Amino acid sequence: MGSVEVKPAELKLAMQLIDQISSDTFKPEDYEDDVKKRMLEAIAEKVEGKEITAEPAETRGAQVIDLMQALKASLGKKGEAAASEKPRLAAVPSTSEKRKPAKQAASRPRAARKSARS
Numbered sequence: 497m498g499s500v501e502v503k504p505a506e507l508k509l510a511m512q513l514i515d516q517i518s519s520d521t522f523k524p525e526d527y528e529d530d531v532k533k534r535m536l537e538a539i540a541e542k543v544e545g546k547e548i549t550a551e552p553a554e555t556r557g558a559q560v561i562d563l564m565q566a567l568k569a570s571l572g573k574k575g576e577a578a579a580s581e582k583p584r585l586a587a588v589p590s591t592s593e594k595r596k597p598a599k600q601a602a603s604r605p606r607a608a609r610k611s612a613r614s
Contacts (some may be wrong), residue, residue, distance in 0.1 A: 509567045516571065 538548050 506564070509564070509571065512571050513567060 542548050
């Protein structure tokens with residue numbers, strides 16, 4: 497694997513987020529096992545003689561989210577949005593916008609190009 501460079505601001509935000517959501521104790525009674533609950537309901541329906549069919553999985557459209565902005569908002573950094581607000585979607589340039597043409601490299605004389613290839 498290649499090395500990854502982490503910016504100090506990103507590391508600081510990550511550490512703050514971890515500190516904010518971490519807990520010294522785990523209370524399993526605070527959580528609900530949705531899979532077990534659905535399975536028990538399906539078993540109960542089957543025992544009653546009902547036909548059990550699988551529902552198609554819901555598919556969502558992809559959303560582009562600025563992760564740094566979402567992290568800052570969740571930590572309440574610099575007077576930005578509170579954690580209860582949704583992060584803003586990142587702007588995606590439309591294909592109809594005019595783009596500047598790419599810069600062309602300075603052309604070299606033909607003899608210089610041939611010697612550069614050798």
